[in-house]
Amino acid sequence: MYLRTYKGRDILSDTSKSIIEQGRVEKIKYGYYQWQDEKAFTEVSVITVLFLTAITLIFIQMQSYAENIYMDELSGLYNRRYLKAVLAKRKNTDANSLYGIMMDVNDFKYINDSFGHSMGDKAISTMGNILFKSIPDAGIAIRYAGDEFIVLLTDADKACVLATINEINKNISRFNDSKAEPFELSVSMGYAEFGKDDNAEVFLRNMDDKMYEEKRRYHGAAPSIPELNDVYDFGR
Numbered sequence: 001m002y003l004r005t006y007k008g009r010d011i012l013s014d015t016s017k018s019i020i021e022q023g024r025v026e027k028i029k030y031g032y033y034q035w036q037d038e039k040a041f042t043e044v045s046v047i048t049v050l051f052l053t054a055i056t057l058i059f060i061q062m063q064s065y066a067e068n069i070y071m072d073e074l075s076g077l078y079n080r081r082y083l084k085a086v087l088a089k090r091k092n093t094d095a096n097s098l099y100g101i102m103m104d105v106n107d108f109k110y111i112n113d114s115f116g117h118s119m120g121d122k123a124i125s126t127m128g129n130i131l132f133k134s135i136p137d138a139g140i141a142i143r144y145a146g147d148e149f150i151v152l153l154t155d156a157d158k159a160c161v162l163a164t165i166n167e168i169n170k171n172i173s174r175f176n177d178s179k180a181e182p183f184e185l186s187v188s189m190g191y192a193e194f195g196k197d198d199n200a201e202v203f204l205r206n207m208d209d210k211m212y213e214e215k216r217r218y219h220g221a222a223p224s225i226p227e228l229n230d231v232y233d234f235g236r
Contacts, residue, residue, distance in 0.1 A: 069081060070082035070085070072128075072142075072143040074121060074124050074125055074128070074143070075124050075125055075127065075128030075143040075149075076125065076128045076129070076132070077128045077131065077132070077141045077142055077143045077149070078140060078141065078142045078143070079142065079143055080142070080143075080144055080145060082142060083142045083144065083150060083152075084200070086140070086152065087194075087200035087203065088200070090194065090200075096154060096155045097154070097155060097156060097157070097193065097194075098152065098153070098154055098156075098193070098194040099152070099153045099156050099158075099160075099161045099191055099192070099193050099194070100150055100151065100152050100153070100191060100192055100193075100194065100203060100204075100207050101150065101151040101153070101161065101164065101165060101168075101189055101190070101191040101207070102144065102148065102149070102150050102189065102190055102191070102204075102207035102208055102210070102211045103148065103149050103150075103151075103168070103187040103188060103189040103190075103211065104147060104148050104149075104187060104188050104211055104215060105123065105124075105127060105147035105148075105185065105186075105187055106185075106186045106187060106188055106215075106218055107186075108120065108123065108146075108147040111123050111183045114183070115182055115183055119181070119182065119183060122181060122183075123147075123181075123183060123185060124143070124147065126175060126181065126185065127147075127149060127185065127187075128141070128143065130168065130171045130172055130175060130185075131149060131151060131168065133171055134164065134167040134168040134170075134171050135151055135153070135164055135167075135168075136153070136156075136160065136164065138153065138154050138155060138156070139151055139152065139153050139154075139164065140152040140154075149187075150207070151164060151168075161191050165189055165191070168187070168189070169187075172185050172186060172187065186218070188211055188212075188214040188215040188217075188218050189210075189211060189214055190207055190208070190209065190210025190211030190212070190213060190214050191207060191210060192206035192207045192210060
C-alpha cells in the first residue's frame, strides 16, 4: 500500500506525516511511502474512510437541499420555483408539446373561515394528493400560489388534457362522497398550450384567463366537466 507525494513535496495529512516521522513507514524511490507495520496502515485507512464518508454525506445533503428547494411542504407537490426553472429551460430547447392546466380551489376562504386554518391546510394537502393520483406519469403537479395549482403535461394533446381535467374532477367527487373531512372541494380550471412564439408570461396568462372564465361560470352555475372519462387510462 502506498501514499503518493507530488514532485518531491509531501502532500500527506498532518496525522500521516506524524506516522512517517515515527519511523513506521520508509521512503522509497519515485516519491512513494511503503508501510512498515499493520497498525500504521490501519490508522491511515480509518482516516481515509472517514474522509470519504464525510464527502459522501456532504454530497447527499447538497442533493437533498437541491430537491427540497423545489418542493412545497404542505401539498407535497413541486413549487413555483420549480415551475420557473422548467419554463426557463423550455425556451432554450426545441421541446415537444406542452400544455398547462391552472386551477383555483373554489370557496377556499369559506373553508378557512368556517373550519379554521388547520382545515385550510388540510384542504391544500388533500388537493396535492388528488392531483398526484389524477395526472398521467409524464405530468407534473405544482402548487403555484396559495390555493392555486398548475399541472404541466408534456408530449400531450388536447384529448389528454381534457381527460386529465376529467380525472381530477372525478377524484374530487370521490373525496367529497367519502365525507372524510368536514369540508368539500371543487376547483375551477383553465388550460392552454405553450405556443411556439409564447414565453412563460404569456403561457401563464393564457391559463389564468381560461381559469377565470371557469371561475365566473362556477359562480353562475355548476362548472363544466369534459365527457372524456374513458379516453385515457392512467392506471390509477
